[in-house]
Amino acid sequence: xxxxxxxxxxxxxxxxxxxxxxxxxxxxxxxxxxxxxxxxxxxxxxxxxxxxxxxxxxxxxxxxxxxxxxxxxxxxxxxxxxxxxxxxxxxxxxxxxxxxxxxxxxxxxxxxxxxxxxxxxxxxxxxxxxxxxxxxxxxxxxxxxxxxxxxxxxxxxxxxxxxxxxxxxxxxxxxxxxxxxxxxxxxxxxxxxxxxxxxxxxxxxxxxxxxxxxxxxxxxxxxxxxxxxxxxxxxxxxxxxxxxxxxxxxxxx
Numbered sequence: 001x002x003x004x005x006x007x008x009x010x011x012x013x014x015x016x017x018x019x020x021x022x023x024x025x026x027x028x029x030x031x032x033x034x035x036x037x038x039x040x041x042x043x044x045x046x047x048x049x050x051x052x053x054x055x056x057x058x059x060x061x062x063x064x065x066x067x068x069x070x071x072x073x074x075x076x077x078x079x080x081x082x083x084x085x086x087x088x089x090x091x092x093x094x095x096x097x098x099x100x101x102x103x104x105x106x107x108x109x110x111x112x113x114x115x116x117x118x119x120x121x122x123x124x125x126x127x128x129x130x131x132x133x134x135x136x137x138x139x140x141x142x143x144x145x146x147x148x149x150x151x152x153x154x155x156x157x158x159x160x161x162x163x164x165x166x167x168x169x170x171x172x173x174x175x176x177x178x179x180x181x182x183x184x185x186x187x188x189x190x191x192x193x194x195x196x197x198x199x200x201x202x203x204x205x206x207x208x209x210x211x212x213x214x215x216x217x218x219x220x221x222x223x224x225x226x227x228x229x230x231x232x233x234x235x236x237x238x239x240x241x242x243x244x245x246x247x248x249x250x251x252x253x
Contacts (some may be wrong), residue, residue, distance in 0.1 A: 005128060013125060016122060023038070026105040026108050027105075035108065038068075038108070042065050042068050044181070046065045048179075056127065057127040061117075061121065064120050065117055068117050075101070075108065080209065090222075144183060151176050155172040155173065170205070177189075193251065196247060199247075203240045210231075
């Protein structure tokens with residue numbers, strides 16, 4: 001148990017350092033990867049916390065991480081769209097979106113959501129240690145293993161469903177992948193399984209981008225020239241995702 005708690009505390013401290021670094025980069029507008037790195041770090045934090053639900057202090061920290069995710073989602077979506085537009089020659093439309101980003105970066109860095117998350121995150125290791133001394137963490141390893149197994153089972157059930165929801169599958173794959181990376185000693189993910197999870201996540205990500213952009217194009221006139229291509233790309237991505245998901249179901253379950 002002590003080794004597992006040590007691992008948990010070390011992970012939390014490392015993630016806190018990562019978020020602080022991203023906050024500083026966003027405040028100074030040093031690069032265009034800071035927002036993406038912040039979201040990835042927060043996602044890894046949530047993956048670390050999800051199997052711990054029910055333990056003291058976890059709910060508050062998970063909620064704080066969730067609010068940062070919600071705050072930054074539209075900004076990251078705008079970044080990804082702008083990158084696509086630049087890549088395909090729609091520079092004016094891309095620049096129109098990118099001009100909004102520096103102010104948005106600073107707002108995220110100074111936001112109540114990020115400040116609140118860091119405040120709770122800073123206290124969490126001490127909270128966990130206190131819970132350990134009070135013997136409130138008994139059965140934590142078993143709890144985590146059961147939650148990890150449950151996440152795999154949910155993914156398996158979704159993959160076996162002929163009418164599967166691609167949005168839900170994408171989230172389930174992310175949860176399984178990042179949870180396995182958070183607890184490598186408890187969820188020994190093979191290199192083959194990890195490769196299939198990454199491919200499935202990537203294929204569903206391509207599909208999701210097109211789905212989202214088509215929805216935006218309904219009320220953003222400068223995206224209209226891309227609509228026909230996005231419809232074709234989305235159809236291709238659906239076929240690719242289905243092939244990858246079929247392989248994932250056969251190889252990993």
